[in-house]
Structure formats: C-alpha cells, structure tokens
Amino acid sequence: MTKFVPGDIVEVETPRGHAYVQVTHNHPSYPEVVRALAGPYEQGADAATLARLDTRFIAMIPLAAAVDMGSVSARLMGNAPVPDALKAFPKFKMSILDKHEGKRENVAYWWFWDGDTLSYDVDPGPEIEDIPPREVMSIEEFVRTISPP
Incomplete structure (x- = not known):
C-alpha cells in the first residue's frame, strides 16, 4: 500500500512525458494535497532541486490510491522540505x-x-482566483492538467 508524506516529490507519467508534484499535506478526511511543480524539468534532477521549482497549482488528489490501483504510473523521487510559504494548510x-x-x-x-x-x-x-477549489480532482483531470506542453 502506497503512502506519501509531506515533502515527497513524485514523478508522474503523462502522455507527453514526466511531470512532478510535491505532497504538501495529508488530511485525515481527504486525499493528499499536492502542488504541481512547474517545468522545465532538468533530466536527472534530485528531489531538492525539484522542490525549488515554482508551483503551477495546488489540488487534492487521491495519488497514493491511484498508484495502488494502477490508474497512474508514478514513482517517489525523494523527499525535500515544503517551501515556507506553503507549510500552512492551504485555503x-x-x-x-x-x-x-x-x-x-x-x-x-x-x-x-x-x-x-x-x-x-x-x-x-x-x-479568489488564486484559491484552489475544495474538490477532489480526478486522476484523469490531474494527468491532463500536469502534462507538459
């Protein structure tokens, strides 16, 4: 059973290449809160380097469950500190x-x-435009949204 913790950097396979997210929070009643990391991505970048990338968006997604069910192919790249500005649970x-x-x-x-x-x-x-919606994003929508251009 997959379990991600805050700080985990996860590489997600998309139809157009790899994309990366960082788990920022776990909540007992919701799936993981992640921040999608903005590219461009350096080949072979480590977790600390990836964690310094800008945030494209924040979402709640059932990432670990999707990995366990085979709905998405992803791998843990490592763990790095969540940026200070994102340590508080997002609104x-x-x-x-x-x-x-x-x-x-x-x-x-x-x-x-x-x-x-x-x-x-x-x-x-x-x-209000910068505040993410309080909804669990489907894995299909998540993969479409994080896919590199």
Whole structure:
C-alpha cells in the first residue's frame, strides 16, 4: 500500500512525458494535497532541486490510491522540505449557488476551508482566483492538467 508524506516529490507519467508534484499535506478526511511543480524539468534532477521549482497549482488528489490501483504510473523521487510559504494548510474555496426558478446559477457566496474551519464571504475580491477549489480532482483531470506542453 502506497503512502506519501509531506515533502515527497513524485514523478508522474503523462502522455507527453514526466511531470512532478510535491505532497504538501495529508488530511485525515481527504486525499493528499499536492502542488504541481512547474517545468522545465532538468533530466536527472534530485528531489531538492525539484522542490525549488515554482508551483503551477495546488489540488487534492487521491495519488497514493491511484498508484495502488494502477490508474497512474508514478514513482517517489525523494523527499525535500515544503517551501515556507506553503507549510500552512492551504485555503480552498467552494461556491454556494443561488436557486432561482428551480435552477442554481449565480454565486450567492463563497465558502473557504483551511483544513479545520469554514468561513464565508459574499463579495470576495479578485484574489479568489488564486484559491484552489475544495474538490477532489480526478486522476484523469490531474494527468491532463500536469502534462507538459
């Protein structure tokens, strides 16, 4: 049974080559929180070098489960410290839609979750664009999203 811990750098095979993620957090009720590492990737780079790459996006994905089920081919490259700016559990967002005439269309407000508590905002600013959604990303979508260009 595969288990990833914070700091683990994982190489993921995609249809267009390898991509890399770093596990940043484990939560008892959700799968791993990972940050996708931005390329370009140096051939033969070690975990410490890869950990210094910029973050493309943050997501919750069932990476270990996908490896165990054979849904994705991945290998552990090593472990390196999570960057200081990402050590706190990330904030995730979820839109709550208004129901109008039987349809859910407009956002009534946003819920924000920090791993422990929920808060909300009815009119957040543009910084909301940088907050990842509070949803578990499918492995198929994850592989498509991290695939090198």
